[in-house]
Amino acid sequence: MKNTKNRPAPGKKKMKIDTFIVEKSDTLLAGLLSFVPNKSRNVLKAVLRDGQVAIDGKAVRQFDHALRPGQRVEISWEKKTQxxxxxxxxxxxxxxxxxxxxxxxxxxxxxxxxxxxxxxxxxxxxxxxxxxxxxxxxxxxxxxxxxxxxxxxxxxxxxxxxxxxNWTTTIDQRTYVGVVEGEVQQEEGTIISWLHESKAFIVYSSQNPQHGQKAITHYKKLKTNKNFSLLQINLETGRKHQIRVHMQDIGHPVIGDSKYGSTQSPLRRMGLHAQVLAFTHPKTGELCRFETEIPKKFLQLFVVGKER
Structure with a gap:
């Protein structure tokens, strides 16, 4: 990894900026740790959070952003007024x-x-x-x-x-995590149906291709107990209320979703979270991928001793 620290012009105040050229593929945080080994992980997370790291001139805050050889990474150690x-x-x-x-x-x-x-x-x-x-x-x-x-x-x-x-070619991945009612027996599965919306704004599911738009949902079981199941849910299509309706279809509605069959709301919110979004950047052509943590409240439902 080449370090090309900015050098001030004679008589000018030195800017606290480090510049590096990426030599090998890595994640952004891992790259920063190798660029500036004298800085702690917490310090580097802080400069990321505050938008003080730029890749080819664009501020990036995501710690797992993928670095590619040849990219220019700038770290500004002076916090900007934003x-x-x-x-x-x-x-x-x-x-x-x-x-x-x-x-x-x-x-x-x-x-x-x-x-x-x-x-x-x-x-x-x-x-x-x-x-x-x-x-x-x-x-x-x-x-x-x-x-x-x-x-x-x-x-x-x-x-x-x-x-x-260009939605289907631009969006690479949309992954949700959902807590549903009951113990899902299958480890994974795919739900296919045709969805149509009524005048009352309720979406209905049908096996008749003439009744609505085709919707495909893939799911994988992550955790389960006698009351709830935590599922990883991938959308192949993105129809309105698709996950909610498809979970009702398999007899395991999303918790807190009374509109589509749920009778339990232990979190006082709907148990659905959009965890991963990946897409091809329309301007740069770069694959951008973002991932968030599973909400802690979701996981607490599966802690031993807290089962209902």
């Missing part, structure tokens, strides 16, 4: 075209007739306007109010349309 992140929103990644957040449960993606202001869209819109009042945010996809996890927005309409119009 717009305060929206309250309750964790910005996982941001560049000139996109923002990826980890949305909390209970927050709407966009406004409804009853709620206009307390939405992820409204908070991010205010956030980008702090830098420039002309800045805007565009919705690419949505998460249900009670579903937490990774959610992506565009900073211009061209990028939004590019992703939406």
């Amino acid at each position: 717009p305060q992140q929206p309250h309750g929103l964790n910005i996982v990644y941001e560049d000139q075209e996109l923002i990826v957040i980890n949305k909390p449960s209970g927050l709407l993606t966009v406004a409804t007739d009853k709620e206009k202001r307390k939405t992820a869209y409204a908070q991010l819109s205010s956030y980008v306007k702090m830098e420039n009042p002309e800045n805007k945010i565009f919705i690419i996809h949505r998460l249900d109010r009670e579903t937490s996890g990774l959610l992506m927005f565009a900073k211009n309409e061209t990028i939004k349309r590019q992703i939406q119009e």
Whole structure:
């Protein structure tokens, strides 16, 4: 790994910036640990969190971001004055075209007739306007109010349309974790049906190809007890309420989802979290992958002695 530390011009104050050229593939945090072995892991996590690490000129906060040989990594040791992140929103990644957040449960993606202001869209819109009042945010996809996890927005309409119009080739992976009612017997499985929405905004599942859009959901059992099962769920298609309806189809509705058959709500929220989002960046062509931890409240349902 080449270290090309910035050198100040004569008479100018030395900038506290280290620059490195990547020589081998690695994750960002591992690369930083080898670049600056005199800095602790906690210090490097802090500069990542605060947006002080840039790859080829773009700030990256994700510790497991993939490094490629030839990329230029800059570490600024002076904390920049940045717009305060929206309250309750964790910005996982941001560049000139996109923002990826980890949305909390209970927050709407966009406004409804009853709620206009307390939405992820409204908070991010205010956030980008702090830098420039002309800045805007565009919705690419949505998460249900009670579903937490990774959610992506565009900073211009061209990028939004590019992703939406090429969704199947742009999106590489969408993985959720869900807590469902009952003990799922199969270790893994695939659910295929056709979904259609009623005038009452309820999505129904059918085995008739003439009744709606084809939906394919893959699941794998991670943990189970006599009351609940924790599933890893991969979407092959992205229909409205697809996971919720398909879990109802197999007789194991998502906990807290009374709309689709759940009678239990031990977490006082829906047990669904968008854990992994991977996509090809529409501007750079780079594969971007983001992963969050399984919510601790989900895992607590499977701690021995806490079974209901």
